Amino acid sequence: MRFNIRGENVEVTNAIRDYIIKKVEKLEKYFDGMIQAEVQVKLKVYDKDTKVEITIPLKSLVLRAEEQHENMYAAIDLIVDKLERQVRKYKTKVNRKPRQVKAVRKIEDTSVLVLEPEVDTFDEERFEVVRTKKFNLKPMDTEEAILQMNMLGHQFFVYTESESLETNIVYQRKDGKYAVIEIQ
Template identity: 55%
Template sequence: MKFNIRGENLTVTNAIGEYVEKKIGKLEKYFQEAPTSEVHVNLSVYNGQQRIEVTIPMQDLLLRAEEKHQDLYAAIDLVIDKLERQIRKYKTKVNRKVRQSGSPKYVFAEMERDFFVNNEEVEEDSLDIVRTKRFDLKPMDSEEAALQMDMLGHSFFVFRNAETGDTNVVYRRNDGRYGLIEPN
């Protein structure tokens, strides 16, 4: 793996860089062949909070996790745990389905079957849809949708864009501002 480590509001020292590479390098055990993609790591400090974002783009999968903590090294450990859970969850889901050769199933190294059968995380991470809502999408602009979202107290709102007629999603970002998701 090639590493692209950036720091915002902090200097990435050799010790920090080596620690990140060592920890992320341990993820290679989950793959048959080490990913050749570039691992993007963004380290930042805001308001005394250390934050790490890790993105590993692969052919059939995008691994991404972020974590905040008072201690940078603890944040790195926590983000690695998240990435490992994502890999295990994805591999378990893929193994449940019959896939043809060349599918994402073959990206991961073969592991002990008992690990996935006896691991409690498989049950915790399994997808369980508990409620379905149906509603008509009212045509509106993104600002009206953001106001509706705030009035409902939700973190996102699905609406039909009055100008384009497409289905869009407005959402509240972690920084308190708003984001808009539009189809291509």
């Protein structure tokens, strides 16, 4: 793993850097061999709190967590625990997957295609784009996409369906169920 540790309103000392590296490298025990990824770590200090954000983009998964705490070292411990839970959850789902092919098919069969009504007129307001993101779409099935969306804490997730290689969007509905938008 390569580490990119940045501090906002805080100097990243060798002690903090070493502590982060020591803690995050413990995640390698869940994978076969070394993790080839650049770990992004952001440390922020506010008046009475510190905030730690860690993002680890892996080949088939993006691990991301953030934590606020009065003590930076405690926040680092808590965030590594979160990341560890994410990895265990992902590994459990992936290992269980071959035994549950029928369940995945059922999710795909109950997908919902949502069409929004077209809007003919726009207000005279200007729409301001405040952020643009680019990312590679990796082939995965619907269950993996839902898992990725939940791990990232996002409201939707764009992915390439592994069987059809079509671009799809999965999101969670207000009733707690999931829906898939299939792009044609």
